[in-house]
Amino acid sequence: MLRYIAKRVLSAIITIWFIMTMTFILMNAIPGDPFASEKMNDPVIIANMKAKYGLDKPIIEQYGTYMRNYMHGDFGISFMKKGITTNDIISAGFPYSLAIGIWASLVILGFGIFFGIIAALRQNKFVDRVLMVLSTLGATIPSFVFATGFLYLFSKILGWVPSFGVNSWKGYIGPVIVSALFSLAYVVRLTRTSTLDVLNQDYIRTARAKGLPEWKVLGKHALRNALLPVVTYIGPMFAALITGSFVVEKVFGIPGIGNLFTNSILNRDYTLIMGITVFFSVILVICILVVDILYVLIDPRIKYQ
Secondary structure, X not given: OHHHHHHHHHHHHHHHHHHHHHHHHHHHHOOOOOOOEOOEOOHHHHHHHHHHOOOOOOHHHHHHHHHHHHHOOOOOEOOOOXXXXXXXXXXXXXXXXXXXXXXXXXXXXXXXXXHHHHHHHOOOOHHHHHHHHHXXXXXXXXXXXXXXXXXXXXXXXXXOOOOOOOOOHHHHHHHHHHHHHHHHHHHHHHHHHHHHHHHOOHHHHHHHHOOOOHHHHHHHHHHHHHOHHHHHHHHHHHHHHHOOOHHHHHHHOOOOXXXXXXXXXXXXXXXXXXHHXXXXXXXXXXXXXXHHHHHHHHOOOOOOO
16 A cells, blocks of 8 residues: 555656646746736836846756745745735635635535435436436536526525625635536536446345345445546546636636636736646645545555556
């Protein structure tokens, strides 16, 4: 087990290094620079700004400084927000996205697995067909449509939730529901398909032939194997949710990290773009690493190779 984890950790480190390097290369390959604007058309001012942020140094030296600072968790100073570090900007926005992501993940796993199992046990029945129709709608309708409809119904007409911001717990209801809908629909369908496949296996028929109660057949023999595809999906899903959705955060007026990332691209704030990209990549790699470890714990048939 330790050898397996060590290999996965080494693979994760190499992946993060590759992403950091590619991010640096792509940012430097973009034509122009963040200081080429109408407000800063004096070549002397532009040269001084480049010297201040070390952009006048050779590219190899810039890469070395970039990697050294990032290894110490220093994402640098924002180009567009004077005197504010990228770390401070991420620290200010990430708690909002994290809270929404955690609650959305709980909704997805709780309701997604439950309804997926119900649909599998009631295959081709009315309940199954209704759940499949709803899951199809949840996976195909864009999130901004759900977000707009939610605000119109529950904020404007009923007045149950605020229309902007997250100053109270009610402000999180809409973002959590809208953020969870796509993955919830996917998990329902994934759980249903996987459960049906497991229930048709020979060892399930053998367990039933032995006279085991149905709840024991499902809970001990079927569910554990049926959830393997869901566990695989959890890692990337969780990483995507806790790093924020630009559409959801924009519609609901949440200053989360997804909103910050889009604004940094529009403002050509290179340090913030690279900082958020690396931050997201590290979270994604860690989530996938945790899923890999959980995968072999759930299914002993998988060897540590």
